[in-house]
Amino acid sequence: MTQPCEPTIRSSFLDRLPRETGIGAVLLCIIAVGHFATPNFLTLSNVKVLLLNGAVIGFLCLGQTFVLLTGGIDLSTGSIVAMSCVFAAVLMQYAGIPWPLAVVLVMGIGIATGMISGLIIHYAGVPPFIVTFAMQGVAASIPQIITGANFIMITQKGYALIGQSRPLGVPFPVIALVMAVVCASIFLKKTVTGTHICAVGGNAEASRLAGINIRKITVLVYAISGFCAACGGLIYGSRIMVGSPNPGRVGDDLFFSIAASVVGGVSLFGGTGTILGAMIGAVMIATVSNLMNVLSINPFWQPLVIGLIILGGVTFDTLHSSKRLRLPWKKLWKSSFGFRGNS
Amino acid sequence: MPVDSYVARGLEKSFSGVRVLHGVDFEISPGKVHGLFGHNGAGKSTLLRIMAGACGYDSGELILNGRAVVLNSPRDALSSQIACVYQELRLISQLSVTQNVFLGRELSVHGVRMEREMRAHTARLLEEHDLPVLPDALVRDLSHPQRQMIEIIINLDRNARYLFLDEPTTALEVRRAEELLAGVRRIAVEKQIGVVVVTHKVSEILDHCDDATVLTGGAVVYRASTPRIDKNEVVDAIVGKKPEESLTFHTPFSASAGSNPRLVVKNLRTKGLRGVSLKVYPGEILGLYGLVGSGRSRFCRTLYGMEKITAGDVLFDGVPFHASSPSDAIERGVAYLTEERKKDGFIPQMSVLKNVVLPMLSRFRRFLLLDDRAADTYARGVLSRFDTQGQLSGPIQSLSGGNQQKALFGRIIAQNAELVLLDEPAKGVDIGAKRDIYEVIRGMARDGKCVVVVSTEEEELLQIADRIAVFSNGSCPEETLQAGNLTVEQLRMRALNDGGGMTPSRKGVDFPQNLTKT
Numbered sequence: 001m002t003q004p005c006e007p008t009i010r011s012s013f014l015d016r017l018p019r020e021t022g023i024g025a026v027l028l029c030i031i032a033v034g035h036f037a038t039p040n041f042l043t044l045s046n047v048k049v050l051l052l053n054g055a056v057i058g059f060l061c062l063g064q065t066f067v068l069l070t071g072g073i074d075l076s077t078g079s080i081v082a083m084s085c086v087f088a089a090v091l092m093q094y095a096g097i098p099w100p101l102a103v104v105l106v107m108g109i110g111i112a113t114g115m116i117s118g119l120i121i122h123y124a125g126v127p128p129f130i131v132t133f134a135m136q137g138v139a140a141s142i143p144q145i146i147t148g149a150n151f152i153m154i155t156q157k158g159y160a161l162i163g164q165s166r167p168l169g170v171p172f173p174v175i176a177l178v179m180a181v182v183c184a185s186i187f188l189k190k191t192v193t194g195t196h197i198c199a200v201g202g203n204a205e206a207s208r209l210a211g212i213n214i215r216k217i218t219v220l221v222y223a224i225s226g227f228c229a230a231c232g233g234l235i236y237g238s239r240i241m242v243g244s245p246n247p248g249r250v251g252d253d254l255f256f257s258i259a260a261s262v263v264g265g266v267s268l269f270g271g272t273g274t275i276l277g278a279m280i281g282a283v284m285i286a287t288v289s290n291l292m293n294v295l296s297i298n299p300f301w302q303p304l305v306i307g308l309i310i311l312g313g314v315t316f317d318t319l320h321s322s323k324r325l326r327l328p329w330k331k332l333w334k335s336s337f338g339f340r341g342n343s
Numbered sequence: 344m345p346v347d348s349y350v351a352r353g354l355e356k357s358f359s360g361v362r363v364l365h366g367v368d369f370e371i372s373p374g375k376v377h378g379l380f381g382h383n384g385a386g387k388s389t390l391l392r393i394m395a396g397a398c399g400y401d402s403g404e405l406i407l408n409g410r411a412v413v414l415n416s417p418r419d420a421l422s423s424q425i426a427c428v429y430q431e432l433r434l435i436s437q438l439s440v441t442q443n444v445f446l447g448r449e450l451s452v453h454g455v456r457m458e459r460e461m462r463a464h465t466a467r468l469l470e471e472h473d474l475p476v477l478p479d480a481l482v483r484d485l486s487h488p489q490r491q492m493i494e495i496i497i498n499l500d501r502n503a504r505y506l507f508l509d510e511p512t513t514a515l516e517v518r519r520a521e522e523l524l525a526g527v528r529r530i531a532v533e534k535q536i537g538v539v540v541v542t543h544k545v546s547e548i549l550d551h552c553d554d555a556t557v558l559t560g561g562a563v564v565y566r567a568s569t570p571r572i573d574k575n576e577v578v579d580a581i582v583g584k585k586p587e588e589s590l591t592f593h594t595p596f597s598a599s600a601g602s603n604p605r606l607v608v609k610n611l612r613t614k615g616l617r618g619v620s621l622k623v624y625p626g627e628i629l630g631l632y633g634l635v636g637s638g639r640s641r642f643c644r645t646l647y648g649m650e651k652i653t654a655g656d657v658l659f660d661g662v663p664f665h666a667s668s669p670s671d672a673i674e675r676g677v678a679y680l681t682e683e684r685k686k687d688g689f690i691p692q693m694s695v696l697k698n699v700v701l702p703m704l705s706r707f708r709r710f711l712l713l714d715d716r717a718a719d720t721y722a723r724g725v726l727s728r729f730d731t732q733g734q735l736s737g738p739i740q741s742l743s744g745g746n747q748q749k750a751l752f753g754r755i756i757a758q759n760a761e762l763v764l765l766d767e768p769a770k771g772v773d774i775g776a777k778r779d780i781y782e783v784i785r786g787m788a789r790d791g792k793c794v795v796v797v798s799t800e801e802e803e804l805l806q807i808a809d810r811i812a813v814f815s816n817g818s819c820p821e822e823t824l825q826a827g828n829l830t831v832e833q834l835r836m837r838a839l840n841d842g843g844g845m846t847p848s849r850k851g852v853d854f855p856q857n858l859t860k861t
Contacts, residue, residue, distance in 0.1 A: 202693055209688075271691070
């Protein structure tokens with residue numbers, strides 16, 4: 001989708017397929033397997049559950065993709081989800097702020113948190129891994145301190161619209177995610193800043209010499225990631241109408257979102273990847289997770305399976321980047337999956 | 344009786360069709376220091392890399408102590424007692440001297456390091472070589488010559504009998520270089536080590552050599568041993584006598600009397616520049632020449648806002664000009680072509696066309712969105728001048744080096760800047776495209792832009808520049824050479840005399856005028 005990966009004109013039909021074809025095919029396979037494994041998988045109600053559960057991962061993955069494209073990583077998103085969830089409840093219940101305003105404020109807090117990470121990364125030159133790792137701790141403990149690890153019940157009914165309403169039968173979080181994905185794709189592909197984001201990830205020093213404002217880009221991508229995490233927190237909170245310092249499986253969400261981006265073809269080394277690919281990755285992770293639930297597989301197995309998926313994705317990415325994937329089966333792989341070809 | 348020696352015989356080597364070594368013979372004997380001289384690109388680094396096992400060769404042979412050897416890697420060479428100290432030192436700066444000395448061959452008993460023994464051994468080594476350094480000192484706390492000595496000592500401790508030193512004095516002041524070379528000389532004699540010093544600084548090294556060999560254009564043009572080494576002959580050999588030197592094509596532009604310079608630099612200083620003064624007139628191309636590391640590139644990067652100016656003035660069109668960052672410089676109308684396109688030139692995964700328009704993408708903005716088609720069409724138009732081969736909408740990394748360079752040069756054209764800084768503008772491009780690039784550069788000057796060109800290729804510089812400023816040791820005097828009546832030899836001579844340490848330029852103002860008559 002982004003221009004660094006345009007297919008070449010003279011290449012074969014298979015090479016001209018979008019890069020996302022490979023991961024898309026894998027997703028279809030998983031769905032097919034699920035369908036044959038259990039009749040309960042491909043039902044309308046289960047698909048809705050799948051998408052609703054996937055929406056938070058999708059939002060985190062969306063933000064994470066921006067960060068990964070610049071060659072960074074954001075480990076704080078899982079904690080920002082929890083923090084946003086609690087802040088929304090605190091603002092509404094303790095400060096008495098009406099829910100629409102509280103929602104905007106929470107989004108602002110998410111953006112601010114990301115901006116702080118971005119500024120530290122830019123000015124101090126501390127690796128993103130460390131800065132966001134530290135931020136994860138900070139963001140995780142603030143809600144615990146505020147609530148004393150207690151739940152805050154939310155009484156403003158309107159807040160539930162975010163997580164529970166179903167316009168035209170589609171859960172609102174899914175609609176919101178689709179809208180966000182469309183906006184993000186246009187932003188990344190069609191704007192100057194979007195191009196600059198890919199440039200910084202491809203070669204930061206060359207980008208700087210080409211006059212690109214590195215600080216702006218760095219702060220922006222972490223702010224986007226913070227914003228997306230805040231959206232995730234709002235979805236969680238409004239689904240259960242509780243400000244919980246530990247909603248859902250916070251640790252897993254971060255883990256799943258990075259996995260989704262990486263298996264979706266977003267390089268951990270920066271510069272390569274598309275929103276569409278990452279989203280297919282997110283749907284794939286959500287599908288695997290859901291399928292394991294439907295098949296009543298012990299939930300302890302889930303991180304293991306997702307972990308193996310990450311390992312596979314990253315290994316492929318690394319071998320591909322270092323051009324070590326010159327084995328005979330590479331051609332086969334390329335032609336059968338249409339994975340990023342070189343030239 | 345077989346004589347101890349390390350001999351190269353008839354070495355030939357080509358890189359992608361270009362012959363860089365034409366049957367070179369070279370010999371090292373234990374206990375002697377052999378100076379290997381030559382100008383930029385004369386083939387001395389290639390010879391060194393081949394003899395140190397870091398690079399293969401096409402034909403010829405290497406003979407060690409009377410027997411032919413095949414060296415497939417530096418490790419192979421080391422096991423044949425041949426070692427090389429490169430310009431970039433291999434020491435690990437966070438570790439202590441002792442740890443570096445024993446790196447990869449630590450003494451241990453059942454996996455436990457024998458600290459005391461290793462430290463004692465290191466102390467003995469340091470003492471033996473009169474190096475006032477503690478074994479526990481961290482390498483990062485040591486001075487550059489000390490590090491260099493330690494790397495040499497480490498190689499000797501690993502039983503090297505033939506030692507290659509690649510430009511050992513580049514980073515050193517004259518006095519420090521003397522110290523280092525005296526130390527090397529003493530070691531060579533005492534330990535019967537054959538040392539090769541590869542350098543382009545003649546005067547610093549020559550006094551410490553037993554043998555001297557000069558390479559020019561990949562062939563040995565001069566060879567002599569101690570009593571008969573003549574400095575003037577060495578310099579003549581390096582400079583080369585090529586009567587059929589191609590003449591400059593253009594009639595050099597000379598600033599009409601009374602016209603004001605557009606760019607004035609007065610005694611510019613940064614961390615690495617020690618006083619650069621020069622002027623560029625509208626419509627003229629100023630060439631910057633000097634040995635590697637003399638500060639030419641650094642000067643361009645400083646003007647482009649990449650390094651902090653500590654003293655001095657820069658005036659552009661009479662207005663003080665201090666770019667704080669590259670983006671600031673671009674806004675002030677500066678374009679810069681980097682010397683190392685892979686390192687900081689292009690974005691590898693991005694399309695060729697996007698790489699061309701990257702600095703001025705916002706020009707193609709239409710209602711918040713980027714007009715991709717307009718940008719691509721524009722970039723295509725720019726590149727059509729050079730016949731760029733390859734898929735222009737594909738990633739630039741899939742193009743050949745020459746075509747990548749054309750794309751980056753296209754970026755310079757697209758920027759349409761007032762001050763154009765070009766570092767090796769025609770690096771790696773074919774002859775036809777070179778001429779196109781030269782013409783475009785000339786055209787920029789004709790339009791009244793300020794053009795500064797850095798090049799290590801003398802012919803290129805003489806061909807495109809009107810005047811040439813010679814850098815040495817980070818400084819550049821205000822006097823420049825008119826390119827029109829200059830030859831390659833004169834230019835090299837100038838750089839050698841300045842960079843050779845005969846006249847350590849203290850302020851960058853005193854400048855010998857004796858050898859170049861313009």
